[in-house]
Amino acid sequence: xxxxxxxxxxQVMMGKPIVAGTRITVELILEELSHGKSIDQLMxxxxxxxKEGILAALDYAVKVLKSDIIYPVKAV
Numbered sequence: 001x002x003x004x005x006x007x008x009x010x011q012v013m014m015g016k017p018i019v020a021g022t023r024i025t026v027e028l029i030l031e032e033l034s035h036g037k038s039i040d041q042l043m044x045x046x047x048x049x050x051k052e053g054i055l056a057a058l059d060y061a062v063k064v065l066k067s068d069i070i071y072p073v074k075a076v
């Protein structure tokens with residue numbers, strides 16, 4: 001299995017974390033999954049994205065949330 005990385009480059013998508021080799025942000029992947037899209041639907045909608053990239057985005061999100069920084073969330 002190819003190792004997919006999450007990268008951040010100020011010249012690409014305003015520096016937001018993206019799946020390497022794409023312009024697809026971790027934020028977009030999480031948002032789409034949270035709205036009920038499946039991995040297969042994401043790959044159909046974004047042909048440059050593969051399952052490994054989606055899993056890398058999820059792994060990245062887990063690592064960020066395990067950091068010592070707490071972000072308060074307002075009730076909507």
